[in-house]
Amino acid sequence: MVTGGAGFIGSNLVLALQEKFPKARLTVIDDFRSGDFKNLVGYRGDFVAQNLATLDWQDQFGEEKFDAIFHLASITDTTLHDQFIQVHDNVESFRRLLNFARPTRTRIIYASSASTYGPASEASAESNGAAPANIYAFSKTIMDNIAIRETKESPDWTIIGLRYFNVYGPREAHKGVPASMVYHLAQQMKAGQRPRIFKQGEQKRDFVYVKDVVEGSILALEARESGIYNLGCGQARSFNELVDILNKCLGTKFVADYIDNPHAHYQNFTEADLDKVRSALGYQPQFPLETGVKDYMNWLYPENAK
Numbered sequence: 001m002v003t004g005g006a007g008f009i010g011s012n013l014v015l016a017l018q019e020k021f022p023k024a025r026l027t028v029i030d031d032f033r034s035g036d037f038k039n040l041v042g043y044r045g046d047f048v049a050q051n052l053a054t055l056d057w058q059d060q061f062g063e064e065k066f067d068a069i070f071h072l073a074s075i076t077d078t079t080l081h082d083q084f085i086q087v088h089d090n091v092e093s094f095r096r097l098l099n100f101a102r103p104t105r106t107r108i109i110y111a112s113s114a115s116t117y118g119p120a121s122e123a124s125a126e127s128n129g130a131a132p133a134n135i136y137a138f139s140k141t142i143m144d145n146i147a148i149r150e151t152k153e154s155p156d157w158t159i160i161g162l163r164y165f166n167v168y169g170p171r172e173a174h175k176g177v178p179a180s181m182v183y184h185l186a187q188q189m190k191a192g193q194r195p196r197i198f199k200q201g202e203q204k205r206d207f208v209y210v211k212d213v214v215e216g217s218i219l220a221l222e223a224r225e226s227g228i229y230n231l232g233c234g235q236a237r238s239f240n241e242l243v244d245i246l247n248k249c250l251g252t253k254f255v256a257d258y259i260d261n262p263h264a265h266y267q268n269f270t271e272a273d274l275d276k277v278r279s280a281l282g283y284q285p286q287f288p289l290e291t292g293v294k295d296y297m298n299w300l301y302p303e304n305a306k
């Protein structure tokens, strides 16, 4: 089962699971609030169009049992400031799913977020306290708190939280503004415009390619115990570096157009400390920014692929 399977990471995960486990019976749940069916071209499984914040799992699935539930559905627009909707939909969706999975101890792998760390100036480790700076990050922090409590109360139940960092890659266009900066800058440059970045372009992000994120999420199927893990690339890279890499991939020579940053609470730095996830899940990212962006540009603009 994959919730949020019509979304960016979810659809990449669903298609990878289908390829890796061709005999598996896959079911996606999504209410299309940000996802798009076009992301699932070639998908051969079942699809339940339901809002997880109100879904009665028992009514929908009865005694049906799942080997594992990947829970990726979430409001992902971090600029949606309605505190009630963000927390209600994200947290109650998770709670309903846990209530369904608890009696059968079905393995849960859910998407948390690097945003739970808040402002940082060095690599974030999972042991760092949460410091959510917006309501989206707060909803993810509450999900982590619930998961930690559940696993303390039920040590025989495996629940894995994955703190994705700044994910980019195929099938993210439907997200619009919340899509990655890799996508937006590439689109601007492809349209013949100078890439617009905040002054002076030295803010850094742990940009992680979706293929690494999918691989790491699938590794969680084998995890022996519950835990919350970072899933990033492990390296903070600046927006200036990203523009250089895009120029190389697209064969352009654009100079960045530096604009004022209107955001008071802007994350100037994100980087995943990967020690824990390396040893617990055997996760090893395969796509440094140069390689990931190249692979992505070949997918986005096949006419450019060499």
Ligand SMILES: NC(=O)c1ccc[n+]([C@@H]2O[C@H](COP(=O)([O-])OP(=O)(O)OC[C@H]3O[C@@H](n4cnc5c(N)ncnc54)[C@H](O)[C@@H]3O)[C@@H](O)[C@H]2O)c1
Pocket: 003, 004, 005, 006, 007, 008, 009, 010, 029, 030, 031, 032, 033, 034, 035, 036, 050, 051, 052, 053, 071, 072, 073, 074, 075, 076, 089, 093, 111, 112, 113, 114, 115, 163, 164, 165, 166, 167, 168, 175
């Ligand atoms: N993309 C990133 O960089 C990133 C970073 C950190 C965490 N995450 C997390 O990863 C997960 C996937 O994000 P994404 O980037 O693929 O975003 P996305 O918006 O493309 O995918 C989210 C999907 O969930 C669905 N959805 C949302 N609320 C729902 C509900 N109540 N019921 C049913 N379906 C619902 C949407 O329609 C969409 O298809 C999310 O949980 C997100 O918070 C993403």
